[in-house]
Amino acid sequence: MSNQSNSNFITYSYNDLCDFIEGATFFATGGGGPKDVAHDLLMDSGILSVDVINSLDVSDDMQLAFVAEVFAPSSIELKKDFKAAVLSFEDLVNPPAGTETGVLPGEVGAINSIIPAIVAALSGAYLIADTQTDRALPTLDMGLFQLNVPFLRLDMLNDNGGVVAQNEYPSTDLDSMLLEDDVETGMKGHPELNGVGGFASYPISGSELKSYFNNRPRLLLPNTFDYAKQVGEQMRGPDHVNQIFGTIQNWMDLLYKPVNYKPYNLFKGYLTVAEQIHAEQDHGRADFISSDPSRSLGARIYYSNENMIAYYTLCILVRGEPQIIELGPMAIGPDAICYLLTDTKFGCGYSFTNEAFTNDYGHPNFFRTHEIMLVGIPEVALRRYGDKNIIENFKREITTAKEAFGGTFDGVYTPIEDLQGQQVGIDMPRKKRALGGDSHIILSSPVVGAKIGYTLDGSEPDQDSSIYDKPIPLLEVAGKQFKTNFFHETGPGMTVSAQFPKM
Numbered sequence: 082m083s084n085q086s087n088s089n090f091i092t093y094s095y096n097d098l099c100d101f102i103e104g105a106t107f108f109a110t111g112g113g114g115p116k117d118v119a120h121d122l123l124m125d126s127g128i129l130s131v132d133v134i135n136s137l138d139v140s141d142d143m144q145l146a147f148v149a150e151v152f153a154p155s156s157i158e159l160k161k162d163f164k165a166a167v168l169s170f171e172d173l174v175n176p177p178a179g180t181e182t183g184v185l186p187g188e189v190g191a192i193n194s195i196i197p198a199i200v201a202a203l204s205g206a207y208l209i210a211d212t213q214t215d216r217a218l219p220t221l222d223m224g225l226f227q228l229n230v231p232f233l234r235l236d237m238l239n240d241n242g243g244v245v246a247q248n249e250y251p252s253t254d255l256d257s258m259l260l261e262d263d264v265e266t267g268m269k270g271h272p273e274l275n276g277v278g279g280f281a282s283y284p285i286s287g288s289e290l291k292s293y294f295n296n297r298p299r300l301l302l303p304n305t306f307d308y309a310k311q312v313g314e315q316m317r318g319p320d321h322v323n324q325i326f327g328t329i330q331n332w333m334d335l336l337y338k339p340v341n342y343k344p345y346n347l348f349k350g351y352l353t354v355a356e357q358i359h360a361e362q363d364h365g366r367a368d369f370i371s372s373d374p375s376r377s378l379g380a381r382i383y384y385s386n387e388n389m390i391a392y393y394t395l396c397i398l399v400r401g402e403p404q405i406i407e408l409g410p411m412a413i414g415p416d417a418i419c420y421l422l423t424d425t426k427f428g429c430g431y432s433f434t435n436e437a438f439t440n441d442y443g444h445p446n447f448f449r450t451h452e453i454m455l456v457g458i459p460e461v462a463l464r465r466y467g468d469k470n471i472i473e474n475f476k477r478e479i480t481t482a483k484e485a486f487g488g489t490f491d492g493v494y495t496p497i498e499d500l501q502g503q504q505v506g507i508d509m510p511r512k513k514r515a516l517g518g519d520s521h522i523i524l525s526s527p528v529v530g531a532k533i534g535y536t537l538d539g540s541e542p543d544q545d546s547s548i549y550d551k552p553i554p555l556l557e558v559a560g561k562q563f564k565t566n567f568f569h570e571t572g573p574g575m576t577v578s579a580q581f582p583k584m
Contacts, residue, residue: 089138090207092130097310098123098198104313106191107325107432107456110417112387113190113217115154115436122163123195128202134183136211136294136301143287144176145183145209147232149280150196151264154386154436155359156276157192163199164240166279170200173236173281182206185283185290187224189305190217191434196279211294211301214463215308215332216417219362219385221257222474223415225300225462228255230283230293235260237267237280245271245278302462308332321430322423322454329458337461345457345501347391347411348380349423352448353403355438356486362386362478364485365435368405370396372452377509380455381407383482384435388418390479390490391455395509399582409504409577411455414475415463416497424451457497464496495575502527503574505565509555521552524565531569537561541576544568559584 093101099120106116139145148170150157174182184206186197194212201208213224221227231254237246246267250259260282268278285293293300308328315324329344350369357365362385369380379394393408412418422431437443465471472494480490506525524533534546535553539562549565560583567574 090132090134092132093198093208093306093310095123095129098131098195100313100316101198101306101310102191102195102313103316103432104309104311105189105194106434107312107316107419107421108215108309108417109188109190109217109434110388110419111382111384111435112154112219113188113194113434114150114152114157114192115434115442116191116432118157118161119191119195121161122192122199125161126163126199126203128199131198131202131208133210133306134207135304136209136290139183139207139209139287139290140181141286141288141291143181143183143207143290144174145185145285145287145290146170146173146281147185147187147283148197148200149187149193150277151268151280152192152277153359153363154434155363155442158436158442160275160277162240162277162279163196164279165238166196166281167200167203168238168240168242169236169279169281170206171204172238173234173284174206181287183209183287183290185209185285186212186306187221187226188212188214188217189309193217194306194309208306209290210306211303212305213301214460215302215305216415216458216460217387219387219478220474221261223463223471223478224257225302226283227257227471227474229296229300230285231255232257232260232282233284235263235280235282237264237278239271239274239278245274246280298462298465302336316430316432318429322421325421325430333459342459342461342498345412345497347418347455347457347501348393349452349454350380351450351452352438352445353379353396355435355445357435357439358485362481363435364482365438366486367435367438368394368396369453369455375511377511378506379405380411381405382418382455383479383486383488385478385482386435387414388435389414389475389482391418393504393507395507395579397509397582398512404582406579406581408507408579409575410495410500412457412497412500413494414479415460415471417456417458417460419456419458421454421456422451423454457501459497500575504577505533505567505574507565507577507579520555522555522558522563523552524549526567526574528567528569528571528574531567531574533565533567535563535565537563539564539578542566555581556584
């Protein structure tokens, strides 16, 4: 319980916080820290509850600070520390006796949301229910405070109270990568931290918090903790998929009406292969195959801790060896790409992170036999252009993640609602042997009545190109640059390309 007097709060019980961790893991887009570690941190902290308050209900003179944990998921599995974040917050805020205090989380993710909750409970402060984003992010410059809010000070202590980094900044410093760089420098200068640290920054008053909430565009999204907790509760029910989609729809209606946005069932299938490179940000690539045994359609996700971009793929056998062909993207960050287990693990839903696909910290074989749904969520609030460009920062992380596996990114961001319903579907019958002369390509249009055109020389298809009217023999496209698009009176779709291997 907080040591304060404001009556406009609700109290989250221990079980509420457990539900929140489950929902936050779903919204964290494959990152945000492993949820088993979040549960361990919660249990080790000894807290039984935390008082949660909305931004508009805080007192004007409340003293608040942003709190976060810095870690690679592979590091925090080995060092589960929350004390450094507590000491950093208390050192930064340090208000006069009787002054109300609050802890401001930055994102929705298992660890970087439960750490602020623990800090609030142990410090006798309120936990603010609103965050800069409703998903997890790899770096600070991808949140809504970027280029809008001065961070003013950094306090980063270790779990014994020793100084890792302490800096003050002018109010004109708004690029949070300056803060991120100083945190990173502090981490590198203290190898004894073993890749895990806590820090506090963005000291603000209650009146400033209210102004950021009321800003247009808004710099804080409302009730994100309740949003995640509700989804965590729904995970326990047999109809969890429909209930979760309904909750997401209600959330988007609240934020974005009269414009209509919706969540997407992007793909259902099983994990086939996952690769991860451990670094300050864990870069990884995960491949999936459709749960429909007749299809060769697959999916591929690249991540930088959090999922950054997802592609449709074809998984085919060439001379007995599996080969993945990337097709068009199904979702691109900042739009969220979330994991949800549709096969029931404990008679209910189940959320997880990319760490679950690794042999070191997860059970990849489990996900090779239990169906996973990829859920896409439009992140309209994070689509900022011009001098407050979050899109460019996502492009940077996507490029880095793809380059880690020898790939490239063309730098084009397309909103998820434009990707869905604007691309020709490409599929093949699944075979258990190498591709033969009887194999063929199947195309499908998302728009009823549209014509599908294709080319084999890498040129852009138009209405004068070859028109698809029956399955295309694989021998016709083997070794060629295949491109396809659909054409309708409402306009053309988006071109999809595929480089098919030689037979």
